[in-house]
Amino acid sequence: MxxxxxxxxxxxxxxxxxxxxxxxxxxxxxxxxxxxxxxxxxxxxxxxxxxxxxxxxxxxxxxxxxxxxxxxxxxxxxxxxxxxxxxxxxxxxxxRSTRLEHYLQNLALQLGGEKAAFLLELLNIHLVSADTLLNLLKKVAIADTAIPKILGIDEWAIRKGQTYATILVDLDTRKPIDLLPDDKLETKWT
Ligand SMILES: [Zn+2]
Known part of the structure; x- marks a missing residue:
């Protein structure tokens, strides 16, 4: 069991x-x-x-x-x-166990903070805020410093309709590389 x-x-x-x-x-x-x-x-x-x-x-x-x-x-x-x-x-x-932490990181990466937190509560998996999920993603981003071959840039909702960050993803490994504080064009290209 x-x-x-x-x-x-x-x-x-x-x-x-x-x-x-x-x-x-x-x-x-x-x-x-x-x-x-x-x-x-x-x-x-x-x-x-x-x-x-x-x-x-x-x-x-x-x-x-x-x-x-x-x-x-x-x-x-x-x-x-x-x-x-x-x-x-x-x-x-x-x-949290490392297995649960990886689960939360993947869910946050795919859905964004707000939706991931809602789904986790709905399924009674874990009570966690969107801000905590963002911090968990930052941990992965800091740990992985290899230069990616293919870079994905996407907006990431911290709170629905309120705050958007930009997430940079290594599309080969599907791991986040960095999280930028907003979704402005000048931030993405600096
Ligand atoms: Zn000792």
């Missing part, structure tokens, strides 16, 4: 009218310090963190992660305490 995320153990599921909450803990007995890579087993403390994932049927999915903090035992390491790193699908400090 659920995708397997290596290293995470499912401790329980809570069903709500619109939401499914998965309670997860890390199953790794030892972890590595992210700074010096020394192995540690000495737990400092635990905390709970919520990360949104892809929906299941008609329910939103929230992963409630019980994360551990560890002591780094290397004497010369500047990181005395660190949080364990989980699977790459759940990056440090992120509020």
């Amino acid at each position: 659920l995708p397997v995320i290596p290293g995470l153990l499912l401790n329980g599921i809570t069903y709500g009218e619109k939401q499914l909450t998965l309670v997860l803990t890390s199953g790794h007995p030892v972890v590595h310090c992210p700074l010096c890579h020394t192995i540690s087993q000495r737990i400092h403390s635990r905390y709970s963190r919520k990360v949104a994932g892809l929906p299941w049927a008609d329910k939103r999915v929230i992963m409630e992660l019980n994360v551990r903090r560890f002591y780094c035992e290397a004497k010369d390491c500047q990181r005395k305490v660190f949080c364990e790193r989980l699977h790459p699908a759940i990056t440090a400090y992120a509020r």
Whole structure:
């Protein structure tokens, strides 16, 4: 029923009218310090963190992660305490899984911010504003700096009938390259 995320153990599921909450803990007995890579087993403390994932049927999915903090035992390491790193699908400090984030980015790219936010709420996938979708697209644009062979230029609605930005897309990879703050002709060609 659920995708397997290596290293995470499912401790329980809570069903709500619109939401499914998965309670997860890390199953790794030892972890590595992210700074010096020394192995540690000495737990400092635990905390709970919520990360949104892809929906299941008609329910939103929230992963409630019980994360551990560890002591780094290397004497010369500047990181005395660190949080364990989980699977790459759940990056440090992120509020959404990488799979959900890619889903939102693609939807925003195809539909624009306003329509994507409306559809996501209608299908009970994820509650997110048009501005947040724009920021997610900027993350993709910043990450991809290769010079495209074929460039697509399109208007992108941040809010219906109100604000338009210009999106530059690499038509080979279908990834956004940059987002310009308006739809004026002089902005597009500078
Ligand atoms: Zn360390």
